[in-house]
Amino acid sequence: MPVVAISSGVLAAIVAVVVVDLFAIVFGLSFVRARRAERAAAAGLPLPGAKPVSRRDFFRRSLLASLGIFAAQFGGGTIAFLWPNLKGGFGSVINAGKLEDIKAAISSSGEPYYFGAGRFYIVAYDGKPSPEADYAAEGVTAQGIMPLYQRCVHLGCRVPFCKQSQWFECPCHGSKYNTAGEYKLGPAPRGLDRFAVEITEAGDVMVDTSRIILGPPRGVDTLGKPQAGPFCVV
């Protein structure tokens, strides 16, 4: 059965439409009942099945209904805002594409494969990402690739890759990371964070962006390569 993805924006729109409809129904029913009660009272007739509603009661009930609907709307909006994308968005397990295509793109472009919707890069990496016993990084590599979170671990700017230096260089305060996302220069406290990755039998690269795996501490340099050329951020 196909899985339907609901983005937070679509969910918020659905909640808004439902709430507006509810408000219209409740308000309309209250208004009709009040009018019937007024007409019945004017004619001196009892209203079957209901007590007459005074104008004050009508406004009080309308106010309570409005407050209730506002609370539902606020709650619905909050849930919609926090609702993660069910498929294909950041915060879920993302299919980044075929392993062979990603590797081909990396080698032909000379830079990491960027997947904007998932906020990560995929770099070619055959090393051992956790040379230190106290740094747990199981699952961040698979078949020669590793996903890196695009966010600078200093203050959160997106870190672009500099093709001429072959390092990641943060434009905000100048932190620099090598191709494996390991800390090299600047105020960043560690290397770039990573995500766990798995390759399916069909060759799809599945990146789990629901859990951030902290980057390696300063001093870890499993590549041992200087920058390849001039820096982009000086």
Ligand code: FES
């Ligand atoms: S946010 Fe990247 S160096 Fe400060």
